[in-house]
Amino acid sequence: MKNWKVLSIVFISYLLILPVYNTYACGWVDFTMYYNLFDPTLLLTDEYSPLFYTTPLYSNHWIHGSSAQDDNVAEWARFLLINSPDNNIHAMIYDTTLEELEAAYNGNYRGSNKLLHYLIKNNRKEVLHYILFAKQCEKYCNIRDYWDEKPSDNGEVELIELGKTGSTESKSRFIRLRYAFQTVKLLHHYDRLRECILLYDEVIAPSGEDSIIKYWALDHKAGALLKLNKRAEGLYLFSRVFAACPSRRYSSFYSFDVATQQEWEQCLAYCKNNDEKATLYFLRAMDPSSVALEEIKSIYRLNPAAEYLNLLTVREINKLENELLKDELKDNYIIIRKSGGTHNYHKLLNYLKELKDFVNMVIKEKPIQQKAFWQICSAYLDFLSYNLKTARSTLNSISTVNSSYRRQINIIHTAIAASGLNTIDKKAENEIMTMLLNAYPENIANREITRYVLDSMRALYTKKKPFTYYYTGIYDLRCNPDQATIQQLFDLASQTQHTLFEKFLLLRMNAYFSGEYVFSAEVLMNKTDYMELKNSLLEMKAMLLLLADEIQEAIAIYASLPEKMRSERRFIDPFTTSIHDIIWDDYYDGKLISRFEFAKKLLELKTSIKKNPQNAHAYYLLGNAYYNITYFGKSWDLVGYFRSGSYYSGFTDCSRALNYYKKAFELSKDRELKAECCFLMAKCRQNMFDLEYNTEDYGYGYGSDKWKRYIRENEYWKAEELKHDKGYREYFKILKGAYSDTDYYRKVIKGCKYFKFYASRF
């Protein structure tokens, strides 16, 4: 019977290798591919927040929270009559070692835990003995390393006997219960299942102690029953643990897996009242792929006031939202309906209608003070099905003072407005932004509704405005700068009047530099300057002018920038060269240069060449500069903000450097410099080869990974032969043929594996 479960584990893991998809089938999603405008945190209490559709599967307080430990510590504090928050209890139970507890029991504890000292001083032997016992049990029960097997030294046998004795003979009821719990746990782990159940029934169940420990033990009894194939009873008990014990909700939730109709009916038969039955339906509905309207209706019949109803309804709406409100706009139902396109959502929309009919029925039956939640659900369902008018009307009829509900209402209103926009003008921009600020007056940044509004409006704008960068931000503009866009943005930022929408977008871009990411109503109303943005745009402009050889214009712009901006950022000096091209050199400790200084130096060198065209050294320095600012050089970031590790981005043209090196080579009478220029020209040509043949060698680090990869894959000789055959090694040829007697040659044949290979092969 369990075989299918095992196979499920295996084959669900097969599903894990498929591309991840957000289908109606999935429950929690770990990333969003849709607009989540219906926010469970605004509509529901925190108690079941790990079960919100939007809660990340592995990041919630049932898994990572400390409620189990906190609850236990609180019980100990009451038992020991300690009133103030006391970390010593927590430390005593969870952090003290076995050796320390043994010492404490033996009266020779030397540690710092005050509670242990107190217990020793007051001769609380029974307590100390129990704590020691519990710590001894950990070795056999608490999984520390999943790779370890349970100890098979039979140590649990003696502990079980001790536990049984302690659970009946301890003076304190509190301690007796805890002995019983530890023993039940041991018995369960070591498959002494009937004893586990018996001990629970005889000692724990009748205990008058009001304690979460009873539920912790019940969790084990339920597990033992499952192993004994008394599944219905076990599953029923798991549902009781789930309902009553937050610190065991995670384990009991995942243990609840009814497999047959018979089991289901038997579970229901165990239930003592409608609330217990409602929990069963709730747990069944929580399967990530459930179509939970069925369970919702069942729960409603059992108890129309059940809290589960709200959670399940919100989940169903979030599931529908996930499918219908995709942020891939071609799949977005609202966009499709707006544009009159076709879709395949008929089955989902039928289901949406059924859900809405149920919600509307509930609204009719609910007293007025409880209607608001359901009205919000109804309105949102109308929004999802593109009944915008009805949605708006329902929202306007809601009467509530609940501020979270009001926020959700405002969010939906904003979404309706954004979805209903067909043209855009200043009035529309201001209206939609006002609504957005109404929903989140404290800050509209990083909100799903903000994202929705921006994306809804993007489609409406023409190319008049540089919206690509408005939406994606300044970073993308820096990756792909162009003068026209830079100028447009600069002009916009320089205007004295802006709509709220323009202000928001400018502020967002400005925030990249200012670090001020709060976009509250107050900020949007009052902030009027975008200096950081404007200066950065000017700097980008200067960079492009440099690359276009308009150096004087570039210098003029740099000179106009604030001193801090001109000089703060410094880059590796591009006028020096090396055999290896090292990108991202963390160990560089040489000279640094600012962009302004670079531009001035370039101008100085070009001027000197005009005055003295025979200045080989000046050509050599210019060659170095133009080489090192390419994608392949160590100073690429003098003229760029982004360098890709997966394609040849930015400035890649080595021909300028090559031409300067050629001139240096021709003019120089220094054989060492000539040899060096040969090598540097060969580097230029090698880069041209990489670009031409798209070798995808984006070499990083020291010595470049190119050569390492060649050697690893034993294919280097193929690439080297191709370079030679295609004529890209002409300068290696000259270097080898005419300069083998130079110091530079000796240096480069040791330092450059490409050249060493060439020299030995050709």
Added chain:
Amino acid sequence: MNINNKKLLLILFITSLLLSTCGKHRQTHVCFFYWQQNFTLSSKQLKYLEKLNTDKLYLKFFDVDWDETVKDAVPLAKIHFKTGVPADIDIIPCVFITNRALEKITSHDIPLMAQRIVTLLKTLQNTYNINHLSKLQVDCDWTLSTKQKYFALLNQIKSLEGQLTLSATIRLHQVKYSDTTGIPPVDKGVLMFYNMADLDDIQTDNSIIDLSAGRDYLDDLPDYPLQIDIALPAFSWAVLLRFDKVTKLIHNVTLDMLEKMTQFEQIAKKRFKVKQSCYFNGYYLYKDDILRYEDVEMPVLREAAGMLASKIRNQDLNIIFFHLNTYLIEEYSYEELESIINRFH
């Protein structure tokens, strides 16, 4: 006839003799995967194995997957032997590693992961008195992003257990695109000749085996630089479609079971619609769900064997059926499986 012509004739004769006998003496072994957590062999299954002269069982000892709560790769579904293993059957432990586990661990963790796998295997073998670790099969559908780590893991396992014969499962796409997917550093590969069509496509009739799709992947098989055994499918499942999307896989399902469900309506040859919500084989199905039944019929399996036989160079071939359970021995008589094996001779 001069001496050169005689020599030539002799050479031709010997060559034709060799060619005519080539492939006829391939040794084949009928094997099975056993993929359930609780190992138990019924007398029926034992008899079945005996009739087929099965000498190997590939037993999944455990899975390795990533556990987000502890942020570590952990073993799951460790095997539990409820009955012993026949003395004349060689047990080859298998470990299934999810690609997710490889994605999440760092390269630094590889040696530890290898050590843990080997240690756990030995512990389980000692616990259940299984033959000592001389062979191991690792099952993982690695991708380009996990290739390096996976291969490093295999190398590490090998270095820990130098005498180990290590095999790895190979999927069809890893044969076809071996230039990019790489060749795992193992002694042998097992080609999984199943799961070849798009499970997620609602138009797919059978994602387990689709010979027209499978055929495309086999051209490169003769040149694959590893000795290859073959894994063939002998299982079925029902693919649950809900709102036109694949939701679950329901295992251990037969057509008969589906046909007998009064809550289902058969809407096509192997498709059923749920008329009334109900439990089925461990899952709660809702009204309007669709079940797409997929299995491997004998003619298809025969044809698959025929296709593969001509592409395999291995002369001592293990043919491993996935997987040994009640369904397999009910659906496939041992004579039928024998007929499949014979195709490889």
